[in-house]
Amino acid sequence: MTIADRRRLTIQEAEALLAADRRIADMAQVLHHAQGLGQLAQSLRTLRFTLKVHFCSEEAPDGFFDRA
Numbered sequence: 579m580t581i582a583d584r585r586r587l588t589i590q591e592a593e594a595l596l597a598a599d600r601r602i603a604d605m606a607q608v609l610h611h612a613q614g615l616g617q618l619a620q621s622l623r624t625l626r627f628t629l630k631v632h633f634c635s636e637e638a639p640d641g642f643f644d645r646a
Contacts, residue, residue: 598632 605625612618635641 602628602632 602625605621605628608621609618609625612621
């Protein structure tokens with residue numbers, strides 16, 4: 579991310595991005611500690627849905643990547 583890109587982000591947008599990244603990192607930890615295939619499969623489904631929503635919002639018109 580360039581300096582100009584950073585300036586375009588408001589504090590609230592930056593905090594929202596960090597919060598989303600933390601949620602995804604937390605979900606990865608759940609995967610690491612999953613016990614049994616059922617729990618692992620459910621955790622993977624949840625992570626997949628979360629990642630899909632996350633990247634769709636970043637790649638949408640006027641999303642994070644549209645700011646460059």
